[in-house]
Amino acid sequence: MAKIKKILLVLAIVAGTYNLQAQGKIKVSRFWVELKDKGGKANRFDTSRPYEFLSSRSIERRAKNNVRITMQDIPVNMSYVYEMAIFPGTKVLNISKWFNAVTIEVYDSTTIEKIKALNFVSGVRYLGKGMVPDPSLVITKTPENISDALLVPFDLTPVLSFKNTDYGKGTAQITMLNGKSLHDMGFSGQGVFIAVIDAGFRQADRSDVYRQMFSDKRMLAAVDFVEHDGDVYNDDNHGMNVLSCMASYIPGKMVGTAPAASYFLLRSEQSASEFPVEEANWVSAAEYADSAGVDVINSSLGYNIFDDPALSYHYGDLNGKTSIISRAATIASSKGIIICNSAGNDGESVWHYIGMPADAENIISVGGVDVNASHASFSSYGPTSDGRIKPTVCAMAENTAVASVNNSVYGSNGTSFSSPVLAGMVACLVQANPNKTSQEIMDAINKSSSHYNMPDNNYGFGIPDFYIAHTILGGNNKFDYTKDQLIPLTYSTGFSKFFVRYYSVKSQEVTITLSYTKKNGKIKRKTKMAGHADAGSFFNSPFIFNYMTNKKKVKKLKAGTYVITVKTDTATFTQNFSYTPEVKN
Numbered sequence: 003m004a005k006i007k008k009i010l011l012v013l014a015i016v017a018g019t020y021n022l023q024a025q026g027k028i029k030v031s032r033f034w035v036e037l038k039d040k041g042g043k044a045n046r047f048d049t050s051r052p053y054e055f056l057s058s059r060s061i062e063r064r065a066k067n068n069v070r071i072t073m074q075d076i077p078v079n080m081s082y083v084y085e086m087a088i089f090p091g092t093k094v095l096n097i098s099k100w101f102n103a104v105t106i107e108v109y110d111s112t113t114i115e116k117i118k119a120l121n122f123v124s125g126v127r128y129l130g131k132g133m134v135p136d137p138s139l140v141i142t143k144t145p146e147n148i149s150d151a152l153l154v155p156f157d158l159t160p161v162l163s164f165k166n167t168d169y170g171k172g173t174a175q176i177t178m179l180n181g182k183s184l185h186d187m188g189f190s191g192q193g194v195f196i197a198v199i200d201a202g203f204r205q206a207d208r209s210d211v212y213r214q215m216f217s218d219k220r221m222l223a224a225v226d227f228v229e230h231d232g233d234v235y236n237d238d239n240h241g242m243n244v245l246s247c248m249a250s251y252i253p254g255k256m257v258g259t260a261p262a263a264s265y266f267l268l269r270s271e272q273s274a275s276e277f278p279v280e281e282a283n284w285v286s287a288a289e290y291a292d293s294a295g296v297d298v299i300n301s302s303l304g305y306n307i308f309d310d311p312a313l314s315y316h317y318g319d320l321n322g323k324t325s326i327i328s329r330a331a332t333i334a335s336s337k338g339i340i341i342c343n344s345a346g347n348d349g350e351s352v353w354h355y356i357g358m359p360a361d362a363e364n365i366i367s368v369g370g371v372d373v374n375a376s377h378a379s380f381s382s383y384g385p386t387s388d389g390r391i392k393p394t395v396c397a398m399a400e401n402t403a404v405a406s407v408n409n410s411v412y413g414s415n416g417t418s419f420s421s422p423v424l425a426g427m428v429a430c431l432v433q434a435n436p437n438k439t440s441q442e443i444m445d446a447i448n449k450s451s452s453h454y455n456m457p458d459n460n461y462g463f464g465i466p467d468f469y470i471a472h473t474i475l476g477g478n479n480k481f482d483y484t485k486d487q488l489i490p491l492t493y494s495t496g497f498s499k500f501f502v503r504y505y506s507v508k509s510q511e512v513t514i515t516l517s518y519t520k521k522n523g524k525i526k527r528k529t530k531m532a533g534h535a536d537a538g539s540f541f542n543s544p545f546i547f548n549y550m551t552n553k554k555k556v557k558k559l560k561a562g563t564y565v566i567t568v569k570t571d572t573a574t575f576t577q578n579f580s581y582t583p584e585v586k587n
Contacts, residue, residue, distance in 0.1 A: 030107040032095070032129040032279045033114055034326065035086065037102045038122050041079030049076065059195070059295020060337075067338030067439045074100055074333070082122050089113050093134075095279070096227055096286035100333050101326070105282040107132065130277030130310055164190060170255040171403035171411045174373050175247070178398050181259055181427045183469035187480075189434040191248075191263030195222070196429055197291035198245050198422070199284060199301045201271035202237025204407050209242070211250035211258075211405040220264040225290060227270045227283040238273040239407050240418065244302045246405035247419055248426035256403055256411045259426025266291060276309050281327035284359075288334045297432050299334060300425035301343045302418035304357025304382075320361045321388040331362035338440045340432070341365035342425035344417035345393040346382030356382040356392050366428070366444060367392050368421040369462060370399020375452075375501075377460045381417055384459035393417075393462040395451050397424040427468045435475045446474040452501040452544045455533050470503055470540055483507075483538070488568050488575040502543045502566055506535035510570050514543045517565040525565070535570075 047055050052071045056064075064071060077099050086106060087094050092113055095105040108114055118126050164185040169176055176182055184190075203224070206212055215221050224234045234241070251261040268290060270283035284303065291299055305327060307314045315325065322328050331341050345367050346357040360367040360382070369392075370381035378400040384392030399420035401413035431443055438446075448454060450471035453464030470489065473481045489503040502514050513532040517525045535541040561581055568575040 027133050028109050030093075030109045030132050030134050031111065031114070032105065032107045032132060032277070033117075034127040034129055034278075034282055035104045035106060035117060035123055036125045036127075037078065037082055037104070038124040039079075040073060040076050040102055041081065044081060045076065045079045047076045049073065056293055057295045060293055061295075063295055063297065063338045066437070067441070069336065069338050078102060078104065079122075082120075085120065085122075086117055089116060092117075095230075096283060098282070098285045098289060098330075100289060100330060101285065103282075105129070105279065105286075107134070109134075127278075128313070129279040129282060130275075130308065130313060132275070132277070132279070167257060168254045169257040170252065171413075172247075172250065172256045172258060175398040175402055175423045176257075176259050176427075178371075178373075178375065178465060179259070179424065179427050180467045180469045181430065184427070184430045184434060184472060187434065187472075189430045189472075191260030191426065191429040192433055194260070194263045194298065194429040194433050195266065195294065195296045196248065196260065196263050196298045196300060196425065197266040197268055197287070197294070197296040198241060198248075199268045199270050199287045199291070199299060199303065200238075200241030200244055201273040201303070202239065202269050203234045203241040203245060203267050204237060204239035205235060206242045206245060206267070207235045209246075209405060209407070210409045211246055211252055211256060211411075214251040214261065215249050215265065220262075222264050222266055223294070224267040225269070225287070227268065227287050227290075228272050228280075234267050234269045237269060238271070240271075240273065240302070241267065241269065242407060243404040243414065244300065244418055244422045246411075247402065247422035248300070248429070250405055250411075256405060259423055260429040261426075263426070263429045266294060266296060271303055276305070276307070278305075278308060278313055278326070281305060281325060281330075281358075284327050285330040288330050288339075292334060292337050292339060296339060298340045298342065298425055298429050300422045301331075301341065301359070302416075302421050304344060304346045304360055306346075306348070306353055306355075306357045315358065317355060318387050320355060320358065320386050322359075322361045322363045322386060322390075325358040325361075328359040328362040331359035331365050335362070335364040335440070340428055340440045340443060342421050342428060343367055344421040345369040347380045347416050347418075348382045349378070349380045354383055356384055356386070360392060361386045361390075363390070364441075364444075365394070366424070366447070367394045367462070368417060368424050369393030369396040369460070370417040370420040371396045371461075371465065372400035373398065375465055378415070378417075380415065381420075381460075384462070391457050391459055391462055395424065395447060395462050395466050396420065396464060397466075424466070427466075431468055431471055431475075434472050435477050438475055442475065443471075446471040449474050449540065450503075450542070452542055454540075454542045456544075464542070464544060465501065467501070467503060473505075474540065486570065486573055486575075488566070488577055489540075490577065491566075491579060500544075502568070504535065504541045504543075504568050504575070506539060506541060506570070507537065509537040510535055510572075512541045513569045514541075515567045515569075517567065519563045519565065528564075 091109040248258045248260045250258040268287040270287045370378040397420035402419035451463035
């Protein structure tokens, strides 16, 4: 499995299901069928009546983000779907309004040729094979276009209290993002809708860490786009682990980054195999989330190598425009949804690079670091094949605290977990800044990050500071925007990296120096960084407690007292702190 542990409401497609009591199994082929049009006057939907196919939240999100409702949002013409479904042994799996396409499976190889010949079909793409109950023993049902996505209740849950909260084993991962600062201000995701698109959520409905979420009725919907059986709680446990990074709430044991948000659990991934049909499932799940009015999507999934090598991608395809799933992620972003997607776990593999849809444009592709903020060796690298820096930002992916199906909390590895850790904080930032567009939110996250002034294809823009991101958005009433200031370190003692952030009221040059106080009291300069700060912005500078000498040898700093000095043309700021050797995992 060379993939990312795939681990890297209007169209909720409640597809018809085979009678699972059927004993016979048969091989089927799956296809993505694109349609020439949406039927014109034969389609009862119209952009002038969006409430017939989009929820009020979805429409409001579009309005806030200045997004027009277009033909892309109009549901597929169901008469076309019915005409395909009438062929014996044909099953309609999912429908995509964005691509005007239908995912089908057939057991007779001649059927697809008949479907290709239909005058409303513009193209067909092979998505792989599968084993299903013998169609001759079952009755199939064609899915419909519209679902209960339009009826999702608005979240009116109370704000959870975070005064003196013990985050348990989740402490390090939220501390790294300075996320507690937003929780302390009362922003823990309340009123924000998060869709988790994943492989399954085994026993999440019986887990202690989600008891608060279910009690508050903040688990809004669970939809299976793979087997269409309406049950995501008996499938793979990966989505359950992912969800815990955000939604868990047991003070002293584990508290996630968005414990007061509301959730949609959407299964698109078949963890037992790897075929492009899972991309098509993801598209329909994302469209469901869009129609429901979701604000944030977390997708800890990624694709590059498939079980059928002929279907696998190549590095040249990693451009955000080739794969169906990456194109869909870009479309979802264009609707005002913030997408957080794991970068991938192929950093040490032959593939090496991020997966899809992490290559999509205008989404947050999340890489991974360890507790010391150093690049996790497995975290996938950029750039995309068209030269864009990836990942976008990073969060904790090594020994990240997650909940298990047996109610324990343990450390696990993967960008599958750095993505939801970050996505939860994105939801908190959305709550704190309800009038900001998704683009403004994403820009602030990037600008708050440790490597913003020097991004690369290991860290992207680096590790965000959500207190700084909130400040950049202008809504931090605890911050004095009229004064230049050196921001106190989020953490230093015990970590092998720290990040200096300096707020500059005016446009000016900034020099930051790290010095060490010897036992004899003399100051020894260790390293210096300089750059330009724009007016009303933060200058971010990462310092590493390993440094290069003139002989180009890596040396480690000693335990002791250090001084950060920031100089501009008109001011000097200093901050002292103590350093002890790095934390051991």
